[in-house]
Amino acid sequence: MVDRPKKPSALSATPGLTPQAQVTISHSNDRVSAVLPTGESIEVLLFGATMISWKDAAGNxxxxxxxxxxxDGSKAVRGGVPLVFPVFGTAPDHAATSKLPQHGFARTSRWEFLGKSTSESSSTSGSGDDSVKLDFGLSPSNLSEESRKAWPFQFGLIYSVTLGRGNLNTTIVVRNEGEEAWEFQTLMHTYFRVTDIxxxxxxGLESSQYLDKLTAPIPSTATSPSSPLSITGQTDRIYSPAGGPEAPVTIKEGGKDNFSIVRDNLNEVVVWNPWEAGAKATADFWPQDGYKEMICVEAGAVKGWVKLDGGESWEGGQIITSS
Known part of the structure; x- marks a missing residue:
């Protein structure tokens, strides 16, 4: 066999093109997945537009x-990032939302996938897509008849999930599509995975006012100490961080930063962990000791109500950076 001195070099799969983010729709058109060229990924169910996975480049x-x-769409997802709209919890004294179930209908309705967009880093030539954005929409036509009767207003929601390299951005735009004014609350109910609670x-919650929802018979208001919050038992609190939305709220583990959350137009932070008793009392919380490996730190607008007149819009979001 003759060894030719001028062998052709191996051809790349797509000459001249940088790697692109891959977006797929699977599970009978029920799930949207996105993967960056560097390996970061997300999975979002069309049911509730609930994100059920966010992995870093190493697959963590x-x-x-x-x-x-x-x-499967039979009930709200326990975990991930469920969306709360138009009411946080229940509000029996708020006439417009009093007939709605816990946390409203956004997390239990089927959303439409509106498409994707990508961005390429200008500082790193040839590195491929730097981020991918997935957009989802919800309107009265997506709701069950029961939900439309319980909340008979004209509205439009656009929920955007942007996966970046080491960060995740979730944004919701709320628009009043009718002539009659209405009020709402909203929250991004993020379940963060940790190793040891x-x-x-x-x-980021130091010296801040909070409402403790576990005090009976009426939730009590207090001011947090000047030290970071540790979770030592069942916790369900609504914080109004003293530093405002732009000041990061940081989840640390073993003294090291794990997640940093910066909010935009979401003035409250809910901190929730069911602990042992709460986990045992919740049928779909498994394993029962899973409370040791999670903490909910939830950006929202849930203290009072946001009012939108006809034709008005409102936008809020968060950027989560993973260390």
């Missing part, structure tokens, strides 16, 4: 999802 999962979570502390 950043979100906690219960092993008994229903992802006993080593977790949350910075």
């Amino acid at each position: 999962e950043k979100l906690w999802v219960s092993e008994k979570a229903k992802t 006993s080593k977790v502390s949350i910075a």
Whole structure:
């Protein structure tokens, strides 16, 4: 066999093109997945537009999802990032939302996938897509008859999830499509995955007012100490961080930064962990000791109500950076 001195070099799959983010729709058109060229990925169910996975470039999962979570559209997903709209919890004294179930209908309605967009880093030539944005929409036509009767207003929601290299941006735009004014609350109910809740502390909530929803018979208001928050038992609090939305709220583990959350137009932060008793009392929370590996730190507008007149819009969001 003659060894030719001028062998042709191996051809690349797509000569001249930089790597692109891959977006796929799977599970009978029920799930949208996106993967960056560097390996970061997300998965979003059209049911509730609920994100059920966010992985870094090494494949490490950043979100906690219960092993008994229903992802078939039969009930709200226990874990990931469910969306709360137009009411946080229940509001029996608020006439417009009093007939709605816990946390409203956004997390239990089927959203439309509106498409994707990508951005390429201008500082790194040839590195491929730097981020990918997925857009989802919800309107009255997507709701069940029961939900439309319970909340008979004209509205439009656009929820955008942008996956970047080491960060995640979630944004919701709310528009009043009718002539009649209405009020709403909204929240991004993020379940963060941690290794050991006993080593977790949350910075950025120091010297801040909070509402403790576990005090009976009426939730009490208090001011947090000047040290980071540690989770030592069942926790369900609504914080109004003293530093405002732009000041980061940081989830630390073993003294090291794990996640940093910066909010835009979302003035409250809900901190929730069911602990042992709460986990046992929740049928779809599994494993029962899973509370040791999760913490909910939820950006929202839930203290009072946001009012939109006909034709008005409102936007809020968060940027989560993973260390």
